[in-house]
Amino acid sequence: MFLTDKKKRRFYLVIIGDSQRLDMDRFQEITGESKIKFGSEDALQAKWAYPSASSLPLAC
Template sequence: MELFDKVAETLAQLEIEYELVEHEPALTTEQADSFIEGVEGVRTKTMFLTNKKKTQYYLLIMDDQKMLDMERFKDLVVANRIRMASSDSLFEKMQLPPGVVSPFGLLNNPEKDILVYFDKEIMEEDRMSFHPNTNEKTVFLKTADLLRFLDGIGFTYEILDL
């Protein structure tokens, strides 16, 4: 099954409506943003992070224009060191290549061992956008529906003031 099909199937099962924009493969955030100009919804970036010993993984969702203060994030999640996880870890944990990380990758994490965090700044937005496990599509959905999706697939999340 194509990775996007699993996303579409799960959203349908959860009765979550979304808007789909198909486009050329997006290799950067700037390129992705150019493909979805004029469509309502906050542009997000999703980072797959790990601690020093690779014993804990984190999925952090924030506005794509905001820079992450890694020290602040590390302090908020009470870890001794945080860094970007390797592409091997990303594939092992979510079956995804770099460049398509999103909450939809959690569908491929049956262990449910990834901690999910949102930057508080984007939580009041009505809609968010994500690659649905492929960089050739962008999905827009209501923020409340994204939270319902996470709950529906068995993940909890925390909101941090980054």
């Protein structure tokens, strides 16, 4: 998941298992952010030069 803070200053790439769910409230607590939302496709490509809906080259 590609997430960002309210003001789009900080970005997070969260990797979890396909059968897991992200507790957004807990994630906000851990990061100290007041609001977390999904980042845009444009921001994803600008930050990581990687197209959305693609698999990251990570091995399990």
